[in-house]
Amino acid sequence: MKTERLGLFGGTFAPPHRGHVHALDAFLRTVKPDRTLVMPTGIPPHKSKDGGDTPAARLAMCRAAFGTFPGVEISDYEIKKDGPSYTVETLRHLEAPDREILLLCGSDMFLTLSRWFQSEEIFHRAVIVGLAREADREDEMHAAKADYEKRFGARVILIDEEPVEISSTDVRRAIRDGEDLAPYLPEAVIDVIRAEHLYEPEEATMEKRILDEAALAELSEKVRPYLTPKRYAHTKSVEKEAAALGAIYLPDKIPSLRAAALLHDITKKEDAEKQLQICAEFGIIVEQTDRLSPAVFHAKTGAAVAARDFAPFTDDEILSGIRWHTTGHSGMTRFECLVYLADYIEETRTFDDCTALRREFYDRIGAGEDPEIVLTDVMIRSFDYTIAQLIEAGQPVAAESVAARNEFLIKRHDGQPVSLPAKGLS
Numbered sequence: 001m002k003t004e005r006l007g008l009f010g011g012t013f014a015p016p017h018r019g020h021v022h023a024l025d026a027f028l029r030t031v032k033p034d035r036t037l038v039m040p041t042g043i044p045p046h047k048s049k050d051g052g053d054t055p056a057a058r059l060a061m062c063r064a065a066f067g068t069f070p071g072v073e074i075s076d077y078e079i080k081k082d083g084p085s086y087t088v089e090t091l092r093h094l095e096a097p098d099r100e101i102l103l104l105c106g107s108d109m110f111l112t113l114s115r116w117f118q119s120e121e122i123f124h125r126a127v128i129v130g131l132a133r134e135a136d137r138e139d140e141m142h143a144a145k146a147d148y149e150k151r152f153g154a155r156v157i158l159i160d161e162e163p164v165e166i167s168s169t170d171v172r173r174a175i176r177d178g179e180d181l182a183p184y185l186p187e188a189v190i191d192v193i194r195a196e197h198l199y200e201p202e203e204a205t206m207e208k209r210i211l212d213e214a215a216l217a218e219l220s221e222k223v224r225p226y227l228t229p230k231r232y233a234h235t236k237s238v239e240k241e242a243a244a245l246g247a248i249y250l251p252d253k254i255p256s257l258r259a260a261a262l263l264h265d266i267t268k269k270e271d272a273e274k275q276l277q278i279c280a281e282f283g284i285i286v287e288q289t290d291r292l293s294p295a296v297f298h299a300k301t302g303a304a305v306a307a308r309d310f311a312p313f314t315d316d317e318i319l320s321g322i323r324w325h326t327t328g329h330s331g332m333t334r335f336e337c338l339v340y341l342a343d344y345i346e347e348t349r350t351f352d353d354c355t356a357l358r359r360e361f362y363d364r365i366g367a368g369e370d371p372e373i374v375l376t377d378v379m380i381r382s383f384d385y386t387i388a389q390l391i392e393a394g395q396p397v398a399a400e401s402v403a404a405r406n407e408f409l410i411k412r413h414d415g416q417p418v419s420l421p422a423k424g425l426s
């Protein structure tokens, strides 16, 4: 027989807003836990730079937002803990023989729960309490509840309340835009934000740089600490290759292509655990296949970290070049293709497939072939090589790569059936 019902409300709380307060209030009224912990996540200290916050400030804001609710304590457990804050580990830490844990989740979290790290154990360790953040999510939430109950034997409670549609992202934008914050935040949280100048943009970091030679040289030096020496050499070679490809296909975009090339691998040296931590920090959804081949993480996390740490040197096109340089995807832009291809065929690559493709590309361009056809062909071939290698290694193939390959094939064959060599028919 459980004697204590312990509520747990975790989140980034950057900052805690009226939506969070509403969620906690509804939770306390309807579920009536004996005691509740509000637990801000431990996110890496580098998020604290550039007009952000600090762990201490998030704790202070949580105290300001939730401290007056009876039976609610603000816990610094995840903030003080080393490494990423996985919910499953927090639940293990809170385990006690006579305790039932009730985990409060907004709909965004609730609907993705089965993809969380070791979700099955989360379902066993806690009763999940879901609450809608936006209107019209009821059907989805009821369907997810039924699914969790069936698949995991989960215990799920849904709280039926009018949602308060606010997110911390909205609030940070409102602060940057100098809007009235009263509709978003409790007065006491506004006081902490004003006193500590949280989330205010630093002018210098927001101003975009013109990507002239001086800016690109500066960027080259700034990315160096993010890379191993070997990867730095590769990066510089991708920059050179991107410029060469740009000269053929996108002469107006050469500086941006060089910037994307310089930034494309900035998170590659991080291990899988750190990649997951960055994903959690930026709200990047991690698919099961990503977990099987963590090598593809760095394109997602690289784009997010580039946007944060190199904002003056980036724009949406550069970020999408970084985002899609590993897997490609359906509907690739010319810019994305060139970043992807530069990474594949740059001249320090020694794999046979890469050198063969590089030779083919420049031989055919040199022979005066239509550059459009050459590009389509080498894109197809690069996906063929990559997919074949992944199959050989027993690794999953990203669905985006298959979609991209198919699209290039359709383009190459003008939508007509591809004639198979005789051996393919046997």
Ligand code: ATP
Binding pocket: 010, 011, 012, 013, 014, 018, 019, 020, 022, 023, 104, 105, 106, 107, 108, 109, 110, 131, 132, 133, 163, 164, 165, 166, 167, 168, 169, 170, 283
């Ligand atoms: P961001 O916009 O930075 O992603 P957020 O507003 O989603 O932030 P979090 O700190 O990530 O806030 O959320 C912590 C928890 O609070 C999560 O379970 C989330 O679903 C829930 N939550 C956030 N906003 C609301 C809201 N408006 N109504 C109900 N629950 C919410």
